[in-house]
Amino acid sequence: MAAYTEEEQTEDYLFKIVLIGDSAVGKSNLLSRFARNEFFPNSKSTIGVEFQTQRIEIDGKEIKAQIWDTAGQERFRAVTSAYYRGAVGALIVYDVSRRRTFDSVGRWLNELQTHSDMNVVTILIGNKTDLKNGREVSTDEGKTLAEAQGLFFLETSALDSSNVTTAFHTVVREIYNILTKKVFLSQEHKKQDPTWMANGKTIVLQEDAGEPDSQPKKAGCCSS
Ligand SMILES: Nc1nc2c(ncn2[C@@H]2O[C@H](COP(=O)(O)OP(=O)(O)OP(=O)(O)O)[C@@H](O)[C@H]2O)c(=O)[nH]1
Ligand SMILES: [Mg+2]
Secondary structure, eight states, rough: EEEEEEGOOOEEEEEEEEOOOOSSSSSHHHHHHHHHOOOTTTOOOOOOOEEEEEEEEETTTTEEEEEEOOOGGGOOOOOOOHHTTOOEEEEEEETTTTHHHHHTHHHHHHHHHHHHSSSOOEEEEEOTOGGGGGSSSOOOHHHHHHHHTTTTTOOOTTOOOOTTTHHHHHHHHHHHHHHTTSOSSOOHHHHEEEETTTTTOOEOOSSSSOOOSSSSEEEEEEOO
16 A cells, blocks of 8 residues: 655556445446446346456546445445545445435445545435436435535436446546645535645555455456
């Protein structure tokens, strides 16, 4: 593990980003849509931890986004602290057609804050916007919660692909911006907490794919 300060930046970057949210909200399908442009209509619950590494180019620099995915359901989850260790970005996902999953967002935010030792760039994702008739959570409700918590916000559909790439790119771009000190504060964060990222905290990046302590892993490398 390495801590990069302003002076020590290397050419390439590896950002660990975690996917969290209740079971069946579509975390694994958002990842497979983003990484391989695949969607599975009948996917099973994730067991343990999987991750994909996706290359993204920003300002001529190669960023490796290492995106971690685990089960929303407690009994299938990997050791929590190992999952969050070294994460610099997070997507908290709920299902716009199941209000219960939206009600859980606070709990996921707490868990993220408990287990991460730094400010993690976090985006709230309302997934499954294709289920137009089954919607239980409005766009405004999602937006309001995100604003209250100082999070980015997007609605997505892993099924029809809408906003999936944008969601991951938003997180990666913001981490990159913070790291390169191009912007200290996003507008969203500025509104909520003027001290956010301006308090001298070091961003910690993992050099290697830190493995979960006792769970199976699946690493996949994908096209850029
Ligand atoms: N209509 C619709 N269905 C989706 C979408 N994303 C995922 N699904 C479906 O929702 C179910 C659960 O998706 P997963 O990606 O496995 O959910 P998960 O959040 O990874 O679930 P866990 O691994 O149990 O935490 C599957 O049947 C998917 O096909 C979407 O955008 N629209
Ligand atoms: Mg899953």
